[in-house]
Amino acid sequence: MxxxxxxxxxxxxxxxxxxxxxxxxxxxxxxxxxxxxxxxxxxxxxxxxxxxxxxxxxxxxxxxxxxxxxxxxxxxxxxxxxxxxxxxxxxxxxxxxxxxxxxxxxxxxxxxxxxxxxxxxxxxxxxxxxxxxxxxxxKHSEILTDYGTTYMGDFYQNFDTDRKLAFQKLELAKSYLDKSLKIDDKNSNTVYKLSIVNMYLDNCKEAWKYLKKAKQMKNPNVTETYEKELITKCGNS
Incomplete structure (x- = not known):
């Protein structure tokens, strides 16, 4: 992970x-x-x-x-x-x-x-x-997306030392990304990040939904590594 x-x-x-x-x-x-x-x-x-x-x-x-x-x-x-x-x-x-x-x-x-x-x-x-x-x-969606991404960074930084805090940060990431998506649903980076966040929050259905959408939008950041991790954690879609 x-x-x-x-x-x-x-x-x-x-x-x-x-x-x-x-x-x-x-x-x-x-x-x-x-x-x-x-x-x-x-x-x-x-x-x-x-x-x-x-x-x-x-x-x-x-x-x-x-x-x-x-x-x-x-x-x-x-x-x-x-x-x-x-x-x-x-x-x-x-x-x-x-x-x-x-x-x-x-x-x-x-x-x-x-x-x-x-x-x-x-x-x-x-x-x-x-x-x-x-x-x-x-309603600046790009700021909201990057704001959410900072909390993804906090999640990573705290994951090994304070698991509870790490997941609190991840919930914050999700809240900002959700808000951004409501304003602009065309930003494939927002969509892809929501897939990742939802996977780690065990929201498997949502994680797969957003990954499929990100791929349809041809997001260049989608990796095989992530998709394999999603399969391992959540099973096939």
């Missing part, structure tokens, strides 16, 4: 950055550079910094005809591109912060911040940012 959980979490959490630059190193960099902290660390900026921010805002808003929401959305899209396509966490955080400068009332900014911490393995810090995003948009 532990081996399978390691495989599952590897699929859900990109560790390419974490292997080379752990959170401790990121923290050292961020301590010296506020642009690597969510919301710039809420520092009191000096005059030069304020002027640079204003120049950036003027140039960006001019490009988007003064539409701050559109400009902020573009910056978050760039942030996610740097995060997942280039594994460039530094540039990604800077783009999310630039989006924050333009329009702080954009839930995707906090989804971005949380995703960086999520990929660094800092699940509590990820949830702090996800909470901020959900205060803006309580």
């Amino acid at each position: 532990k081996t399978l959980l390691q495989v599952i979490l590897f699929l859900f959490i990109s560790n390419s950055f974490a292997q080379n630059s752990p959170f401790e190193k990121w923290s050292e960099l961020a301590e010296k550079d506020p642009s690597l902290q969510p919301e710039y660390g809420n520092i009191q900026k000096n005059q030069d910094q304020l002027e640079n921010d204003q120049q950036f805002l003027d140039d960006l808003l001019n490009e988007y005809d003064g539409d701050s929401k559109k400009a902020s959305k573009k910056m978050t899209e760039l942030g996610f591109q740097y995060l997942y396509e280039k594994q460039d966490f530094i540039t990604a955080m800077r783009r999310f912060n630039q989006a924050f400068l333009v329009d702080s009332d954009n839930a995707d900014i906090y989804y971005g911040y949380g995703s960086i911490y999520f990929n660094l393995g800092e699940l509590d810090k990820a949830r702090e940012q996800y909470d901020k995003g959900l205060k803006i948009d309580s």
